[in-house]
Amino acid sequence: MTSDTSRILVDxxxxxxxxxxxxxxxxxxxxxEWLADVWAAADDLGLPLALVPEEAGGFGVDMVDALGxxxxxxxxxxxxxxxxxxxxxxxxxxxxxxxxxxxASVAPVLADDRLxxxxxGRGWRLTGSAQRVPWGRVAAGIAVMAEHDGVxxxxxxxxxxxxxxxxxxxxxxxxxxxxxxxxxxxxxxAPVPDGIDGTALRAVGxxxxxxxxxxxxxxxxxxxxxxxxxxxxxxxxxxxxQAIQQSLAVLAGQAAAAGAAADAAAEAVAEGFRxxxxxxxxxxxxxxxxxxxxxxxxxxxxxxxxxxxxxxHLTRRLWAWREEFGNEAVWNRIIxxxxxxxxxxxxxxxxxxx
Amino acid sequence: MHSIVFPPPPVTxxxxxxxxxxxxxxxxxxxxxxxxxxxxxxxGFDAGFSRKMGERGxxxxxxxxxxxxxxxxxxxxxxxxxxxLAAGAPVAAHWIADRQSGPLLLKNGTEEQRQSILPRIAAxxxxxxxxxxxxDSGSDLAAVRTRAVPVQGVGGGGWRVNGTKLWTTYxxxxxxxxxxxxxxxxxxxxxxxxxxxxxxxxxxxITIRPVLDMTGAHHFNEVVFEDALLPDDALIGQRGEGxxxxxxxxxxxxxxxxxxLSSMTLLTELVRALGDAPSDHAxxxxxxxxxxxxxxxxxxxxxxxxxxxxxxxxxxxxxxKDLGALFEQxxxxxxxxxxxxxxxxxxxxxxxAVLAKLVMNAPSFSLRGGTREILRGIIARGLGLR
Numbered sequence: 124m125t126s127d128t129s130r131i132l133v134d135x136x137x138x139x140x141x142x143x144x145x146x147x148x149x150x151x152x153x154x155x156e157w158l159a160d161v162w163a164a165a166d167d168l169g170l171p172l173a174l175v176p177e178e179a180g181g182f183g184v185d186m187v188d189a190l191g192x193x194x195x196x197x198x199x200x201x202x203x204x205x206x207x208x209x210x211x212x213x214x215x216x217x218x219x220x221x222x223x224x225x226x227a228s229v230a231p232v233l234a235d236d237r238l239x240x241x242x243x244g245r246g247w248r249l250t251g252s253a254q255r256v257p258w259g260r261v262a263a264g265i266a267v268m269a270e271h272d273g274v275x276x277x278x279x280x281x282x283x284x285x286x287x288x289x290x291x292x293x294x295x296x297x298x299x300x301x302x303x304x305x306x307x308x309x310x311x312x313a314p315v316p317d318g319i320d321g322t323a324l325r326a327v328g329x330x331x332x333x334x335x336x337x338x339x340x341x342x343x344x345x346x347x348x349x350x351x352x353x354x355x356x357x358x359x360x361x362x363x364x365q366a367i368q369q370s371l372a373v374l375a376g377q378a379a380a381a382g383a384a385a386d387a388a389a390e391a392v393a394e395g396f397r398x399x400x401x402x403x404x405x406x407x408x409x410x411x412x413x414x415x416x417x418x419x420x421x422x423x424x425x426x427x428x429x430x431x432x433x434x435x436h437l438t439r440r441l442w443a444w445r446e447e448f449g450n451e452a453v454w455n456r457i458i459x460x461x462x463x464x465x466x467x468x469x470x471x472x473x474x475x476x477x
Numbered sequence: 478m479h480s481i482v483f484p485p486p487p488v489t490x491x492x493x494x495x496x497x498x499x500x501x502x503x504x505x506x507x508x509x510x511x512x513x514x515x516x517x518x519x520x521g522f523d524a525g526f527s528r529k530m531g532e533r534g535x536x537x538x539x540x541x542x543x544x545x546x547x548x549x550x551x552x553x554x555x556x557x558x559x560x561x562l563a564a565g566a567p568v569a570a571h572w573i574a575d576r577q578s579g580p581l582l583l584k585n586g587t588e589e590q591r592q593s594i595l596p597r598i599a600a601x602x603x604x605x606x607x608x609x610x611x612x613d614s615g616s617d618l619a620a621v622r623t624r625a626v627p628v629q630g631v632g633g634g635g636w637r638v639n640g641t642k643l644w645t646t647y648x649x650x651x652x653x654x655x656x657x658x659x660x661x662x663x664x665x666x667x668x669x670x671x672x673x674x675x676x677x678x679x680x681x682x683i684t685i686r687p688v689l690d691m692t693g694a695h696h697f698n699e700v701v702f703e704d705a706l707l708p709d710d711a712l713i714g715q716r717g718e719g720x721x722x723x724x725x726x727x728x729x730x731x732x733x734x735x736x737x738l739s740s741m742t743l744l745t746e747l748v749r750a751l752g753d754a755p756s757d758h759a760x761x762x763x764x765x766x767x768x769x770x771x772x773x774x775x776x777x778x779x780x781x782x783x784x785x786x787x788x789x790x791x792x793x794x795x796x797x798k799d800l801g802a803l804f805e806q807x808x809x810x811x812x813x814x815x816x817x818x819x820x821x822x823x824x825x826x827x828x829x830a831v832l833a834k835l836v837m838n839a840p841s842f843s844l845r846g847g848t849r850e851i852l853r854g855i856i857a858r859g860l861g862l863r
Contacts, residue, residue, distance in 0.1 A: 341480045348860050362862035371860055372853035375481060376800050379793075383483050383779065384772045390485070403768035410765075451765065458767050459760025467749035470767070471563045471741070475496065477771055 129188035135168055136192050140199035149436045152202035153295055157261045162203055162226055170205060171227075174213035180222065181212075186393035187386075190334055194385065197335030197444075198342040200436040202296060204228055204258035206331040211266035214324065218277040218313040225263030230256045230301060231321070232328060232448060238303060240269035240276055240312070247307040249278055252300060255447070259299030260287050267303070268315070268324050275320040279311045292443035294436075323396055328448035329405040330388040336408040336444050337378075337385035339437050340415045344378045346434060347371065347419045354424075367422060374418045377411035384408055399461060399477040402454040409445035416441045481859060483793060486778035487785065492556045499560040502533060507564055513822075513830035515565025516742040519572050519735050520696055522650060524604075527570035530561075531601025536575045540583060545596030551785040555778065559734035565742045569647055574598040574605035576733065577726050578655050582675070585714030585722050590675055594653070606651040608642040608658075608676070608700060609723070615644075616851050619667040619720070623658040623702060625674060634709040636660075636674065638682075638702040648685045648698035651678055657723055660716050671719035674711045682706065692822065692837045724791070730846050732780035732794035737773040737801030739842055740808035743835045744770070747812045750828050759815045766811065769804050773797070792859040795852040802843040809835040 143161045152158055165171065173189035175181030193206045204226045211227035230253035231238060238251040249267060256265070265285070267278045284305040292298045348371055351362035361367045388404030391397040416438040420427050427434040445451075465473045506526060507515070514521060530536050538554040540546025561568055579598045582590050597603035614620040623640025640658060648654065654676040662670030678685070682705030688697040714722050744766060751759050776797050783790040812832060813820070820833035843849040857863050 344860075345480065348862065351862065362857075365854075368857035368862050369850065369853045371862060372799070372856035375856050375860060376796050379481055379483060379776060379796050380769075380772050380800060382480075383775045384768075386483075386485060387771070387775050399767075400771060402764075403771040406765060406768045407772045452761065455761040455764035455768065456757060457764065459755065459762070459764030462748055462763050462767050463751065463753050463755050463760060466753065467745050470745055470748050474767065474770055474774065475559075 126185060126188075128182055129184045132170075132173060132182070132184055133188065133191060133195070136170060136195045139165065139168060139170070140195055140201055144199040144201045146433055149200060149202065149433070153436075155295070158202060165203060165205065166225070171208040172212060172222075174209045175216045175222070179216035181216070187389045190330065190389040190392065193331050194334040194338035197338030197440070200294075200339065200342075200440055202294075204262070206328075206335065207257045207262075210324075210327055210331065211264070213327070214266045214268070214277050214315065214319070215279055217317065217319060218315045220277060220279050220311060220313055223262075223264030223266070223279065223281070226258060226261055227264050227266065228256055228258050228262045229266050229268070229324060229328070230259075231268070232256060232325070234321075234325065234449070234453070238267055238269040240271045240278060242271075243306055246309050247278065247312045249280065249284075249303045249305050249307055252302040254300045255290065255292075255298040256301045257447075258297050259285075259301045260289055260297050265301065268321050270320075275315050276312055277315050278307055280305060280307070292447070294439040294443045296440075296443065298447075318396075325448050326396055326398065326401045327392055329454065330385070330392050330401050332444045332448050333381075333385040333388050333401075333404040333408040336412050336441060337381040339440055339444070340378045340381045340408070340411055343415050343419045343434075343437050343441070344371075344374050346437070347374060347422050350427075351422055361422065370418050370422060374415055377414045381408045381411040381415075384411075397477065399458060399473070402458045403477075405449055405454045406451045406458070409451050412441035412445045481792060481796065483776055483779040484782060486775060487552055487782045489552055489556070489778075492553050495553055496556050496560060499535070499557050500564075502529075503560065503564045503566060507566055510565070510567075512565070512742055512746050512827040513834065514567075516831045516834045517567065518565060518739045518742070519562065519568050520646075520694075521565070521567030522569040522647065523567035524570045524601075524650075526567050527601035527604075529601070530568075530571060531599060535561075536571050536601050537579055537595060537599030540579065540595060540599065544583070544591050545599035547599075551781055552778075555734070555781045559738065559774075562734050562738040563741050570604050570650065571598065571601050573607060573646070573651075574603060576735075577607065577730055578605040578653070580729060581655060581673070581713065581722065581726055584725065585673070585718075586675070587710060587713075589710065590713070594675070603653070604647065604651045606645050606648040606654050606678075606698075606700075608645055608648075608654045608656040610642065610644045612641055612643050616848050618657070618723070619671070620664050621657060621659055621671065622664060623656070625656075625658050625660050625672065625707065627660075628706070630706065636707040636709070636711060638674075638676075638705045638707060640702050642700040642702075643697075644688070645685075645698045645700045646696050648678065648700050649687065649695070654678055654700065655713070657719055660719075668720035670717055671723075672716050673713040673719045673722055674707055675713055676705075676707060676711065680705050680707065690838075690841075692834065727791070727794075727847065729784070730794075731798040731852075732777055732784075732790065734774070734777055736798045736846075737770070737777065737804050739805040740835050740839075743808050743812055743831050746828050746831050747808075747815065750816045750818070762811055762815055766804075766808060773801055773804055776800070792855065795847070795855040795859075798847065799843075799849060799852045799856065802849065805842045806839045809839055 177183035384404040384407035391400035
């Protein structure tokens, strides 16, 4: 149930992103600048704490509503580690560890990357490397997930505890390789309860990217519809041509599907990681992202393909985010294996119970 | 422009007992129904099955008890619908009446029409067909030329009907038709001057001729009216309000589980054919289809929730139907790339027969109930482009 606190948080976020993620801010971020001032303002509003329970310093908003912030940030193409900081804070709070002050991220994000956590005296040592860590270079700390004796643990690593090799996604957002070889105090490492492990971490990450994609697709639909209503060719606006109307209707369908898929994933996370809706959301939003970007560029014509037009801030993120926390190849296979295990006569019951 | 909102579907935990009850019933009733017949989906006709559905109280579920209904929620009805459709049960004998004609009579019919017809529908004893399309009026419904003219007769007033209806599904088994035709003005008046009538198909002057589809099956008919006389009280709702009444019907017709489950039998048989250790490629293809199915079901249930709350989700319904038809149509194209089996209606192998049926029926999925182009036009209007 959406509470007053939730509503206030959503309203605040909507105003914040509309005011602060200006074309100028997006161009600064594109040029490689870290928007420290905009992040500080987001931090002041408490947005990064949205997933943290009240007793750990959050505001105790409903998890589905808190995850909804990422959709709003996605619609704004916000070049900020909001999802990552929310995720790191949630994980640290779950493990009962102190939160990171400032922008944060999580590692590892790739299923094949493993970090070694070993005992060292009364403390620990973390070694290994993690690729494609979102916003690694600007993070004040990383929440690392690693197993020790088969038990998933979370470790809080403060900046200075890793070396960075810069890399970026198609939207130019930092996706860095971090190398760890660091001694950790006992107080910065703890086992994670509630069965949360690396798989669960990637599932929440996939849900967050699904929500961001859904928000960005909605915004792409709005921009493209607006453009079609303004641009005149052959003596009428583009939107008066049936061919364009039919294309925009397809885009609207993809936006609806992505939105519903992402909503279902957020609920599935809040209700204890039901895997199918999460997997379905990532693949459905990923598929919608490609179709949406293609139609948006076709309708915008050459101007939409330029650096100066704002469309690419969204479309490059659509192409980037659909790959992160598992692309369609990863999640489709997971769903397919579930279905094969359920068998032909178990397919429909699997769908209704998902 | 506002984004098109699909609210979260209502929570349905309390409907799960009903779901189990329906599954038990279907397991027994459909035990001998092979996949190739289940693949007929809502075109499968079995009057005996429909009567059993009526006995269970699963027709007219949401209608008032005084008309034979059961006063259950739209969500309980949704559960029954999706279960029977997913199982490929033969629902055609009651389907149109339950989904469309009954609700129309409930909303716009006379008290006498309601009392005489609705209890029979709810009992699974009364089959309806819909007389909308004509030879020269397909997507352009407002171009209908069939005309009902008021007449004075011996026993009082009435209507004389002349014209031809086409693509009338199961007219040859139906007891009644809901006729959409012109009562005033001409085709130049477009939507104006149209009305709806309750037509007893035993009325003299009505000829029903089969129109076989390309699989050789007989679902469609041509229904010709030649001076057919209808009683005065055959009029449904208001004279001249036919268009508005029909549009109200269509929101119900476009968003239900029938709009994405038409190929469910093939998807099920595909999973069976691939076995418990499919290749990565096959697992990914089935995974993708399952993801689409989950999302379509959520969208459709969201619309059901809006209808339950008295909303008018005509735009959302058009979106669900457009996406659903794409999904239903791509299943045969994907299935044939994963399994080496030639589609053949006569094949002994069920997969081949089911595939054949779906390959050949798929074109109709984006035609019936509003073509893809009409739906996208509605969506474009919702976006403010028209």
